Amino acid sequence: MKKITFAFGIYTLMLGLLVGAIAALFIGLVHFSTEFLWTFIPEQFNSPWFYPLCMGLIGGLFVGLLQLKFTGYPRSMHENMAELKRTGRIEYKDRLFKTIVSAWIILSFGASVGPEAALIGIVGSTSTWIIDHLKLSLKHKEELISLSIGAIISSIFLSPFSGLAEEIDDSTEAKKIPKQSKLLLSILISFSALASFLWLKSFMKIPESIFSIRLPDAGWSWWFVVLFIPMIILGWLFSIYFDQLQVYIAKALSFIKNKMVLALLGGLSIGIFGIISYYLLFSGEHQLIEVTKSVQEFSITALLIIALLKPLLVAICLATGWKGGAIFPAIFSSSVMGYLVTVWLEGPTGFLITIFVAASCTKIVGKPVLTASILLFVFPLQFFPFILLTAFIVNKNWWASFKQLSQHN
Incomplete structure (x- = not known):
């Protein structure tokens, strides 16, 4: 060798x-x-x-x-x-x-x-x-x-x-x-x-990141088994919303050929969305820490606005020359929406939110193993096998990657 x-x-x-x-x-x-x-x-x-x-x-x-x-x-x-x-x-x-x-x-x-x-x-x-x-x-x-x-x-x-x-x-x-x-x-x-x-x-004293190893008491419940597949479906549907907004916004703005006009339109959108909520601006990494620490202080309406408008602003930014990555915004908006779809349940819901985010982000990022490796440091460590399972279910080509990689041995 x-x-x-x-x-x-x-x-x-x-x-x-x-x-x-x-x-x-x-x-x-x-x-x-x-x-x-x-x-x-x-x-x-x-x-x-x-x-x-x-x-x-x-x-x-x-x-x-x-x-x-x-x-x-x-x-x-x-x-x-x-x-x-x-x-x-x-x-x-x-x-x-x-x-x-x-x-x-x-x-x-x-x-x-x-x-x-x-x-x-x-x-x-x-x-x-x-x-x-x-x-x-x-x-x-x-x-x-x-x-x-x-x-x-x-x-x-x-x-x-x-x-x-x-x-x-x-x-x-x-x-x-x-x-x-x-x-x-x-x-x-x-x-x-x-x-x-x-x-x-x-x-440089830069603020803490959302990414770290966590081993809290997960508070397992029989609800997890019943709602596992429904949460995957809901997360997948949210990813469709996230992705298709970028397609439709890009088509809607395609008639504007002047780059300055596009950039100013993007800036105007950032300004308007920023007036609506500070949490719609930036990548969402540090805002996710703030939201998770005080999520119960937000109204359902406020969280719904954040979850639905964040992907819209991402799409507008990408279509108007304000280019960047979508992984952080995807994790942020998926987490907020995941909380919203589980808020009606009593008891711990962290596991179900994790499954929702894993399904959504796997579809958005398009790289299931990479997505799982990132979410390993966002959610409790004991949920990681289920994150991998969710990624496998959402993206069937995931297993083909392992098979082809093994052929190079």
Whole structure:
């Protein structure tokens, strides 16, 4: 069996540390600019009710100018992954600066999207530039770039196994080195990336993440057995709502060809939605912590508005040039809706909410094993087997990934 060299292992470790540092620095940049724009400045003016509208329109002007200057940036997660699979790299020439600036503006001005798409582009481009200067064979260079993408996913979602999950989901990817070596390298780069990411985040005092290991008393009930399949169906239906909104909004706005008009329309929408509820803005990661801590203080109407309008704003943002990831918003809106469909039940409902979110997010993300590895660090650990089972039920192609992966042994 072909073995990896010690030097290649060191390259992998160092790349992981760099990936985590890049992710933390970018997240920190967005956090501090967001705090300045959405907390410090409005406090100086007693937080006027129309402030979100002002920020949305100002952001729309910036996004419009960026779209005119840098057409198509930041690129989506699917575009970056498609390039990686097609060419074995993510190009950095005349691209890295555009990605950083565009994503920073979009995320700072309240877009209802996540940072994962931008970070994959930033890390992929940076990794490609570094690896191009290493004395490695072409196949090992491509392997390192692929590993760096898995590491950034692990860092963003604080899930050290997401890189491996991405490999399992992607059953068509050619295996350039033995599976055992790939397993070892994926673990090495993911944990090293997580270490530098978490250290830098704590150093910069960035607020806690929703992702962590939890082992609470689950409060099992016979209701769980009866409602297991209905919750999967309801979660799947919500994912249809989430996905189809993006299709219909994109078609509805397709007649607008002027990028500045589109960007301003997106900014206007962000402003209006922000006036309706602060929880409709941003990716939803930190808002989910706030909502779960005080969910009983919200009215059913308020939660329903959040659950239904969040996907709508995501669709508007994506269709108007405010591009980003949909994983964080999907987890947030699915969790709120999952609570709403179980609120009529007495006793603990965490298990049923977990199943609802797993079904919804598996369909939205389209990668069942990756989704399960992320939700492992959102919901109680003892629910994880049922998250995997739900992912299997929602996406029948899930098992084919394992079968094809085993054939490479």
